Amino acid sequence: MMSEEGRYGQYGGSYIPEILYTSQQQLLKSYREAMQDEQFLQSVKKELQQFSGRPTPLTHCANLSRELGGAQIHLKREDLNHSGAHKMNNVIAQGLLAKRMGKTRVIAETGAGQHGFATALVAARLGLECTVYMGAEDIERQYPNVFWMKQLGATVVPVTTGSATLKDALDEALRDWSANYSDTYYLIGTSCGCAPYPEMVAGFQSVIGLECKEQALAQFNAQPDRIYACVGGGSNACGIFLPYVGSGTELIGVEAGGIGDEPGQHAKRFHTSQARFGIAQGFSTRFLQDESGQLLPTHSISAGLDYVGVSPILADLESRGEIRMTSANDAEVIDAFRRLTLHEGVIPALESSHAVAAALREAPDMRPDQHLVINLSGRGDKDIFNIAKALGDTAFNDFLTHYLKQDA
């Protein structure tokens, strides 16, 4: 599926400043070598089990399945990874690769903060210096993650340029890498960027789909008819989808529908005339852009889906009809969040709630003997402030007022 140059159909490739050529080549070589090294693969597996708690369970949602009267709904519980999200799968592996390459410092971009948080955890464990670039606007939305990154010894650098969100954090991380590549490893959190990052991140995340295959067989003696995953950059979707491509399971990616269809109101890279083929941030994919090719601002209730491009792997799969892309808007997402929390006792991240929303929307049209799996990419604890606000919980405001008074 991928060519030598890291292309997926017309997408992917490497479009980086010349100064990064040598370090990118070094990364490519080291990654290929590591993947042939049984000892490296075993150390990744061991950390996934003993540090992150894999395998994560596949949980049947009996109440929602019954209530909707359609397909049996299951959750692939990536929220139960250490750090509370699937991000850990990739960070453990890339952290070990950085160490294997003899790097002493890792840098990362982060949107919701989950990838930065996971990177800070692994850096602490592996004894690596860690700098995380995060959009100033995202820092405001996700301070709890910032707090934890700092406690873990990471330096969190607010990025104020441009739209001050994930894409700008990615630009800034690339700039850091350009200056410091001799000792620094750029630990990309999603399956985007120049080769080999899309392949590498998707590959490391594929543990999700591989586990799901075994668990589905063990728990309902079949493979799911459909799998839903939210799509920001696309790493959790790649992770659960890739082992299923061409298998007969329908794969559905769910984007952030935001608050409307105007530019800057959503983060949909599919089914909108605002997104088309472009080359930026080191790779080619479908980018939200204006007529002049300037990347557009995005909006989502969840910082983690607020990205202007999308994995070249998903862009290619979609163009070949291997996956179906849909979206869920902010209101549907909050509703889905409430239903899963209330009926199943699982608190999803707002990112993952997009996948929940699309699945709950479509489940009633399926038969009760069919199965769907939602990739529950992260847990909702980190979103407590945003969710409390979205739900209009005034007692939460009282608590905060009281808390601040106590502090003073």
Place this chain on the structure above:
Amino acid sequence: MNALTDFIHSKRKTGKRLLMTHVVFGYPSIEKSLEMMHLLLDSGVELLEVQFPFSDPVADGPAITSACHHALAHKPTLQRCIAELQALSEQYPDSRILLMSYLNPLLQFGFERLAELGNGIISGIIIPDLPVEHDALLAPLANSSITPIWLLTPDTPDSRLEQVVRKADGMIYCVSRKGVTGQQSNGMSGLDSYLLRVKALTDLPLGVGFGIQGADDIRSLPESAAIAIIGSGLLNAYNSGGLDRLQSLLTELQNA
């Protein structure tokens, strides 16, 4: 011989090192960026590098990145930019204009269209996020005056150096150090062996950029550097003291 190469060689023969000065089109406004260009060209800079802004300029440091974002607020179009450059090229026939931008705005505009509209106006194009192996994208420029300018860095391995030099024409842009534009350098004196390595493979004129802030940097450039490229330094001067400060820095650079 390539017209840009010819121009650089003839200037270099009669005088000293050439200056390539940089302006972001549209910063702080389209009119004011044109004022800057006029000032530079009136003062006789040989090469004017005009950056058409992009939202995500990954090879640029804070000064140019911020200028690009401000410029974008004025919704500049490449079409307007080329029209303005045409006027400048006619008014200043003794200088040459190079366009710099990132790949996406150029790609969306179309290289066929760029070749057609920019022919005879733009002498070279610098695209920092286009690696040389993707040069086929620039095929439409082949029969125009717009020469693709490729970049080399001190860390470029020999095999790649040869690959880049084989494709190169016009001039070669030698990045002086790691990092992005506008960061401090440890001086220019350590560039000798790097530039000689390039010089051994080509007769094309070499320009050195990234980290040139003032006259001292220019004075310490090796003889093999035919062109001193200065961007963020001039931008910082303008930001701190407008056209006056820009003029005085330029005079210092020209007298270096």
